[in-house]
Amino acid sequence: MFYRESGVFKTSYAADTALMPLPNTRIGAALAGVIFLAVLPMVFGEYGMSICNLILIAIVGAIGLNILVGYTDQVSLGHGAFMSVGAYAAANLVVRMDMPFWVAIPAGGVMAAFIGTLVGIPSLRIKGLYLAITTLAAQLIIEWTINHVPAISGGAQSTILMPPPEVFGVVLKFQWQIYFFLMVFVIIAMVGAANLIRSRIGRAFIAIRDQDIAAEIIGINIARYKLYAFAISSFYAGVAGVLYTYYLGIANYEQFQLTVSIDFLAMIIIGGLGSPLGPVFGAIFVTLLPILVRRFLETFGGYFMDYSTLAATIPSLRLAIFGSLIIFFLVVEPEGLNRLWRKVRNYFRTWPFSY
Amino acid sequence: MRYLTRRTLTLAGCIAASLGAGSAMAQQKEILLGAQCDRVGPTQIVATAYCPAMHDYAALINSKGGIGGFRIRIDEIDNNYQVPPAIEAYERHKQMGAVSYLIWGTPQALALKPRLEQDRIPGTSPGFGSAAAADGKKYPYVFPIAATYWSQGAAAIDFAKRRLGGNLKGKKIAYLYFDNPAGLEPLPVIKDIQELEGFELRTFAVPSPGVEMGAQILDISQRYRPDFVIAHLFGRAPSVAIKDLKRAGFPLSKVLGLVWASGEPDIIAAGGFALAEGYNTMQFAGVGTDYPVLNEIRAMYQKEGKPVPPAMETSVYYNRAILNTALHVEAVRIAVQAKGGKAPTGEDVKAAFERIKDFTLGGLLPPLEVTAADHEGGGWVQVFTIKGGKFVADGPWFRAYRDVVQKHLAAAH
DSSP: OOOOOOSOOOOSHHHHTOSOOSHHHHHHHHHHHHIIIIIHHHHOOHHHHHHHHHHHHHHHHHHHHIIIIIISOOOOSOHHHHHHHHHHHHHHHHHHHOOOHHHHHHHHHHHHHHHHHHHHGGGGTOOTHHHHHHHHHHHHHHHHHHHHOHHHHOSTTOEEEOOOOEETTEEOOSHHHHHHHHHHHHHHHHHHHHHHHHSHHHHHHHHHHHOHHHHHHTTOOHHHHHHHHHHHHHHHHHHHHHHHHHHHTEEEGGGGSHHHHHHHHHHHHHHOTTOSSHHHHHHHHHHHHHHHHHHHHHHHHTTTSOHHHHHHHHHHHHHHHHHHHHHHHHHHOTTOHHHHHHHHHHHHHSTTOOO | OHHHHHHHHHHHHHHHHHHHHHTTTOOSSEEEEEEEOOSSSTTHHHHHHHHHHHHHHHHHHHHTTTBTTBEEEEEEEOOTTOHHHHHHHHHHHHHHTOSEEEOOSHHHHHHHHHHHHHHTOOEEOTTOSOGGGGBTTTSTTEEOOSOOHHHHHHHHHHHHHHHTTSOOTTOEEEEEEESSHHHHTTHHHHHHHHHHHTOEEEEEEEOTTOOOOHHHHHIIIIIIOOSEEEEEOOTTHHHHHHHHHHHTTOOGGGEEEOGGGOSHHHHHHHTOTTTTTTOEEEESSOOOSOOHHHHHHHHHHHHTTOOOOGGGGOOHHHHHHHHHHHHHHHHHHHHHHHTTSSOOOHHHHHHHHTTOBSOOTTTTSOSOBOOSSBSSTTOOBEEEEEETTEEEEOSSOBOOOHHHHHHHHHHOO
8 A cells, every 4th residue: 555556667578477575465465474474363262273273174175166167157056065075085095095195085085076077068068057956966876976986985873083184193183283284285286276267278268257158169179178178277276175084083975965065156156256265255154244243142142132032033034144244245246255365455555545 | 315324333343242242142151052054044944843852852951950050052053055155154153162062064063073073062964864874983973863865775674574564585676765865865775675675665865855756656656566665865856756646546555754754744744644644764762741841841841931832843854863862962961970960071071972871761762872983873763653643663673784874884994
């Protein structure tokens, strides 16, 4: 805000392709780094950290879905199922073969990418709502398969207990330890996605999204890039699934049902489709809002009714408020929270001398 | 834009204020039980009576002076039948100092298992969760405290055997189940008993969400024509099954619903008690409204001059919540006693759970005995049949094929 940008004075390719060309952005990123890596873990206790951890995992999954839906415009309702593929692949590796986390996490991602690519094949012929239905079918088929194949699910309860990850001989038990563990993957996921979108592949995705026929005419192999999008997106989903499994200590497909896929779609739509920070905002919003609304109601509802009435009212009221807030934010900003954030940022960019 | 920012800021301020105020809750001389309850999700059919009952029982105990001078407080958070909110709710209760936990939902019970162990807080999952948790050595901090799906499946076969004249050889049994892990869980036990008893078994899966099962019902009633049907269904599915079986002309007296296909809401949604005449329901808590503890709760409301809550008009899920809460309170009582009147920790309550026996609240609870090895308390159930518009007990508490269940418990991991 106390800094004025003017003109383009770049003298090297490195400066031109920098991920954060403006000093403001760099300062902001450094500040965010300090807040998220130092301040938050010091301020929050175990409970606060546990919420952060849920958000971090959701961010990884949402970034993955954003690549597919936001940048390539291939609607997917199978994101939860891809997460379960990663979760079970990793859980089986860890429990049966005693693999460390640095094998299990990429392996879960690769397995999900493989299944995701198969599911993506129909996208070569169909698009839009029709594609959504085929991915919905994939979601149900994957659920059914896991439920009915004991070799994958590990028995009738479809549940595999997962030991906590071990990093350099330290077993991660406390929430703050897991927080830093997850943060590594979130940073890799965010930087990876931001760079992917600036690359040849990412530009091809965007070209397909904007006008697939035009993209084909200018020489983009649509079939290949659509499958890339599915593979990369499911890879992220798979990794998120493995992280969930490590965090919860259990792989269970009932955690990855259709509602989860819809939750992730909600995250990226609320956050802002096709924007780098959108999934982050969306994941925070969708995870945190129900918790905050409950806190709010618990505090102020106590003035109006006794505890047992309050306890009966909160669940319904919380859903109603959660739903209305989503509608509210989408009405005031159809392009999502990311756009809201950019408006605020641009306002302060020239503040206090906006004219 | 400016207008919007101001509004957003106000909202954020309110939320921040509520966060700050939320932490000033811990009071002295109070024992906190964390509870998850799901009044809006897919299990709301259970929750409508279940959740208020927990608070009613705590209020009853507190109106009598609490436990050793401690007030019992139950804090309830809904989880929408999803795992991440359940984890969040649990972490919050842990931070608030809960010494004992009422779990809600099978996937949630599974996900909470490692946490309960790590934090040394006992959690109960009556009638759901993993059947393997009955083994207290492998699941030290999880207490099913009521018949698990394995015990229920075994008891169901035993009931069918008695209904069919004491011999199942050559008889046909249909197992109609919700196609999820909980629905599949009793099958290995039932198949083992099948080898012992020599009956014929066919399974009929109902896919989620379980509101469409016309094909399965026709298959059962017209083609397979079994001698007995065991229905292991959840949510809206039981009412659809009862209605469709009735419509297909299958005698409901040859149908037994396992514990989550056995509530008043299921019967009412199916078309009422008159339609469901003869239907058998399996229960892990007594059914009926004239148990002494229920009369005490009604008396408590009358003394306060309040109307008796509508949840008390039903008795299946209400009584189950009384069972669950009462066992927690009983464990807390034993723990406080063992500590000489001091506030117990989760570890103390866990040890106290393992000493519960001869605690039946006048027949509402089975004659259970929880030990360090057996967290199920024996696996007792009772069958209530719908006769003349109400639930009528079909004999005393019973359990069956314990050796088969034990074999599976030993093999579980």
